[in-house]
Amino acid sequence: xxxxxxxxxxxxxxxxxxSTQEPVGSKALxxxxxxxxSPATVRNDMAALEDEGFITQPHTSAGRIxxxxxxxxxxxxxxxxxxxxxxxxRAIATLLRGAIDLDDVVQRTVRLLAHLTRQVAIxxxxxxxxxxxxxxxxxxxASTRLLLVLILSTGRVEQRVVELPEALDDDTVxxxxxxxxxxxxxxxxxxxxxxxxxxxxxxxxxxxxxxxVIVATLVEAMSDHxxxxxxxxxxxxxxxxxxxxxxxxxxxxxxxxxxxxxLLKLLGEASSPSRLTVRIGHEVPHQELSTTSVxxxxxxxxxxxxxTLGIVGPTRMxxxxxxxxxxxxxxxxxxxxxxx
Amino acid sequence: xxxxxxxxxxxxxxxxxxSTQEPVGSKALxxxxxxxxSPATVRNDMAALEDEGFITQPHTSAGRIxxxxxxxxxxxxxxxxxxxxxxxxRAIATLLRGAIDLDDVVQRTVRLLAHLTRQVAIxxxxxxxxxxxxxxxxxxxASTRLLLVLILSTGRVEQRVVELPEALDDDTVxxxxxxxxxxxxxxxxxxxxxxxxxxxxxxxxxxxxxxxVIVATLVEAMSDHxxxxxxxxxxxxxxxxxxxxxxxxxxxxxxxxxxxxxLLKLLGEASSPSRLTVRIGHEVPHQELSTTSVxxxxxxxxxxxxxTLGIVGPTRMxxxxxxxxxxxxxxxxxxxxxxx
DNA sequence: ATTGGCACTCGAAACAGGTGAGTGCCAACT
DNA sequence: AGTTGGCACTCACCTGTTTCGAGTGCCAAT
Numbered sequence: 001x002x003x004x005x006x007x008x009x010x011x012x013x014x015x016x017x018x019s020t021q022e023p024v025g026s027k028a029l030x031x032x033x034x035x036x037x038s039p040a041t042v043r044n045d046m047a048a049l050e051d052e053g054f055i056t057q058p059h060t061s062a063g064r065i066x067x068x069x070x071x072x073x074x075x076x077x078x079x080x081x082x083x084x085x086x087x088x089x090r091a092i093a094t095l096l097r098g099a100i101d102l103d104d105v106v107q108r109t110v111r112l113l114a115h116l117t118r119q120v121a122i123x124x125x126x127x128x129x130x131x132x133x134x135x136x137x138x139x140x141x142a143s144t145r146l147l148l149v150l151i152l153s154t155g156r157v158e159q160r161v162v163e164l165p166e167a168l169d170d171d172t173v174x175x176x177x178x179x180x181x182x183x184x185x186x187x188x189x190x191x192x193x194x195x196x197x198x199x200x201x202x203x204x205x206x207x208x209x210x211x212x213v214i215v216a217t218l219v220e221a222m223s224d225h226x227x228x229x230x231x232x233x234x235x236x237x238x239x240x241x242x243x244x245x246x247x248x249x250x251x252x253x254x255x256x257x258x259x260x261x262x263l264l265k266l267l268g269e270a271s272s273p274s275r276l277t278v279r280i281g282h283e284v285p286h287q288e289l290s291t292t293s294v295x296x297x298x299x300x301x302x303x304x305x306x307x308t309l310g311i312v313g314p315t316r317m318x319x320x321x322x323x324x325x326x327x328x329x330x331x332x333x334x335x336x337x338x339x340x
Numbered sequence: 341x342x343x344x345x346x347x348x349x350x351x352x353x354x355x356x357x358x359s360t361q362e363p364v365g366s367k368a369l370x371x372x373x374x375x376x377x378s379p380a381t382v383r384n385d386m387a388a389l390e391d392e393g394f395i396t397q398p399h400t401s402a403g404r405i406x407x408x409x410x411x412x413x414x415x416x417x418x419x420x421x422x423x424x425x426x427x428x429x430r431a432i433a434t435l436l437r438g439a440i441d442l443d444d445v446v447q448r449t450v451r452l453l454a455h456l457t458r459q460v461a462i463x464x465x466x467x468x469x470x471x472x473x474x475x476x477x478x479x480x481x482a483s484t485r486l487l488l489v490l491i492l493s494t495g496r497v498e499q500r501v502v503e504l505p506e507a508l509d510d511d512t513v514x515x516x517x518x519x520x521x522x523x524x525x526x527x528x529x530x531x532x533x534x535x536x537x538x539x540x541x542x543x544x545x546x547x548x549x550x551x552x553v554i555v556a557t558l559v560e561a562m563s564d565h566x567x568x569x570x571x572x573x574x575x576x577x578x579x580x581x582x583x584x585x586x587x588x589x590x591x592x593x594x595x596x597x598x599x600x601x602x603l604l605k606l607l608g609e610a611s612s613p614s615r616l617t618v619r620i621g622h623e624v625p626h627q628e629l630s631t632t633s634v635x636x637x638x639x640x641x642x643x644x645x646x647x648t649l650g651i652v653g654p655t656r657m658x659x660x661x662x663x664x665x666x667x668x669x670x671x672x673x674x675x676x677x678x679x680x
Numbered sequence: 681a682t683t684g685g686c687a688c689t690c691g692a693a694a695c696a697g698g699t700g701a702g703t704g705c706c707a708a709c710t
Numbered sequence: 711a712g713t714t715g716g717c718a719c720t721c722a723c724c725t726g727t728t729t730c731g732a733g734t735g736c737c738a739a740t
Contacts, residue, residue: 002681025733040683043734061689061733135487137479147475149489149499159497236576237598240591250590251580258577342712365702380714383703401702401720 002045008035009045010054011078014066018318023063068281068315071293075278075319082320084328088116092332099336102126102156106232109309109333114235116325119313120253122263122296125230126154126306126337127270133184133192136218138177143167148214150221152189154306154337158221164210176211180218189222231263235311242314252288253312262286266312270298270305273330276323281315291315295322299330301338309333342385348375349385350394351418354406358658363403408621408655411633415618415659422660424668428456432672439676442466442496446572449649449673454575456665459653460593462603462636465570466494466646466677467610473524473532476558478517483507488554490561492529494646494677498561504550516551520558529562571603575651582654592628593652602626606652610638610645613670616663621655631655635662639670641678649673 012033016024026039026046035042046064049055054070057063066074084092095112099105106123113121132153139147144164151157168176179199184192196219200211236257239250256262265285268277279285279294289312296310310326352373356364366379366386375382386404389395394410397403406414424432435452439445446463453461472493479487484504491497508516519539524532536559540551576597579590596602605625608617619625619634633655638645650666 023733027733038683039733040685041681044682047735057734059689059691061691061731063733135479135481137477137487137489139475139477139489139491141475141491147477147491149477149479151479151481151487157497157499234598237591237594240594251577254577254580258574363702367702378714379702380716381712384713387704397703399720399722402722403702 005035005037006045006049007073007078008033009042010049010066010070011074013046013055013064014070014074014078017065018316021316023058023065025063028063065316068283071280071315071319072283075280075323079320079323081327082324084324088325089328092116092329096332096336102154105333105336109329110232110234113309113311113326113329114238116329117311117313117322118235118238118241119311119317119322120236120238120257121234121309121311122267123232123234123309124264124267124270124307125232126156126300131156131306132186132188134186136177136180136184138173138180138214140168140170140173146173146214148217148221150218158224160217160221162214162217164213166210168210172207176214180214193219193222229260229264231260231267233257233263238313249289249291253292256286256289266294267296267308267310268294270300270308272305273297273299273327273334276327277310278319278323293317293319295319295326297326297330299334299337301334306337345375345377346385346389347413347418348373349382350389350406350410351414353386353395353404354410354414354418357405358656361656363398363405365403368403406656408623411620411655411659412623415620415663419660419663421667422664424664428665429668432456432669436672436676442494445673445676449669450572450574453649453651453666453669454578456669457651457653457662458575458578458581459651459657459662460576460578460597461574461649461651462607463572463574463649464604464607464610464647465572466496466640471496471646472526472528476517476520476524478513478520478554480508480510480513486513486554488557488561490558494641498564500557500561502554502557504553506550508550512547516554520554533559533562569600569604571600571607573597573603578653589629589631593632596626596629606634607636607648607650608634610640610648612645613637613639613667613674616667617650618659618663633657633659635659635666637666637670639674639677641674646677 009029012029012035013024016029016032026042029035029042030037030039046055049070050057050064053067054073055064056067058065092112095108096105099108106125110121110123113123133150134153135151137149137151139149141147141161144167146162146164148160148162149157150159179202180196183195183199187195196215199215200208203211236254239253242250266289268285271277275297277294277296281293282290284290284292284294291314292312293315294310294312296308298305298308300306309330311322313322349369352369352375353364356369356372366382369375369382370377370379386395389410390397390404393407394413395404396407398405432452435448436445439448446465450461450463453463473490474493475491477489477491479489481487481501484507486502486504488500488502489497490499519542520536523535523539527535536555539555540548543551576594579593582590596606606629608625611617615637617634617636621633622630624630624632624634629652631654632652634650634652636648636650638648640646649670651662653662
């Protein structure tokens, strides 16, 4: 079937180009891959593929390279997931199992991802929004100064210093603490914030002021999406590997990597760990990065996506391998979070 | 005086080379700078400077560029501190004053430094070792599970979850908390750890086990130098600016920036904010980075250096300006930490 | 539909000559 | 002794030219 062979040719072109980084010609193609046809035939197919916009030639008399559209077709229809080696799986498992706290998990994940894919890795911290309150603690620092500690189900801890309008005795602080915990324990952050509004009303008007201040701070801490947007980047040294014409895009790349807002946009909506998002070239939601691709997926305990992780690299990348790695890492991290 | 003029020539060469990034010749030198002598004279001086190893020529018939030794002399004897503009000072002050917590201070500092110097900035978190204990808090999470929170004078908060061998009632927890605070409040971390050893001994043998576990965790948290070594990097996009032959060193640079251990070595010993450490080329304590220079200084409240901050850039950099900026930023950060 | 043959294209590499910034050295001047 | 003008020389860099060859498109034959 002709259509089949055309797809085979496209696949061959992508694979060759990814590994050699050079435009691939008809002759080299038939030699490297065992297509049982002549170069001339391949040329015809190539001409057709070019008409359809899947490949292009950098200059008139040179081999072909895949277009974004070509890569798209490749990942959608042609590439089968490349299973990881047992050694790799073991490496992932043991490395992640050694983590001692949330920070460490995130850090190890980003390194692992960068190392395995040899690309730039991005990991978003688990978002607050879906997590629940595990404990609220008030600590007296000075007569009019409290430390408020908010502990979440994800293991994240937020703390705030509260300046009180008037002094509170230990007993009152203890009562407020109990009230706060009763109102918020086990609740999702959004719900907890709502329920907190009622708390000050339970107090006499004359002692309501300090309570209001505490509640306001707590609500602020809960809705503080500053930490929501925390992302960690690793493997930037891999940028140097890209070399070639990629030198031009190294600057925008580095700039983007410092803008956490941009990174979050790149990672996109969190999806389940079994679903990979692959954005290729112009599909990437950031103008400056139109020569790069993003492979991302969600992760989180119980298959519920709390956050996103992924990698960024040149469009010319090993999609099957990268996709397999990203998915595997996301699954292991999810499992670790589940247990912790 | 001849020696004086030779130094003037060296200074002129450094300044010109830094701004143009091109080897500088005798003719251009006398034109750009107002040395009242002929090119031939300058050539003689240049030959002498080259003999002494302060400058070199990239190839036989080209201008001269400074050697590491030349830069060294330049910063030691020839450059006078370039005072910052009022606008810059104001920018530093307002930006840092807007910070809301320690993390934010560090983050803003690194951005500021990168932006002002247009180099890669590195900021180390204030070290634990010299800070003192402000408060120790125990929070009951479950019957055999406590959260231990350690608050330090620098504003840093460390937390640990403690698994107890047996349940403790609230009253006992409160007593332990009091004991812990009595033993450690206001103490330096190293002293506090020592004094904690005595705490379990005050308890009856039969309830000593859980106390010992708590104390062990606390001591571990205090001596955890993992967080000591936290550094934050910013302005990596400036690497792209270096361009030229610097392309070769961009990879080792990126690699080094991911190795926090290396960065700490680069920053070196913390010194007082008024003392700058300048390491040039081969003086940098890292082989791969011998085409770069490091400008660093200590910072911390009350002129006591708790940590280090600085920048890394090509040896060919504007030393007077960079040194002034680094020093100014370090001073402002110190002031902020003093007030907070 | 496939294939061998063939003329054609055009980037990359290799080569050649010209240009000029910059040098080193020397003899003359202060 | 220190400074200067003069002068021959070097060599990276630019520019134009040539050659080379991988790769193409097209066509006629199978």
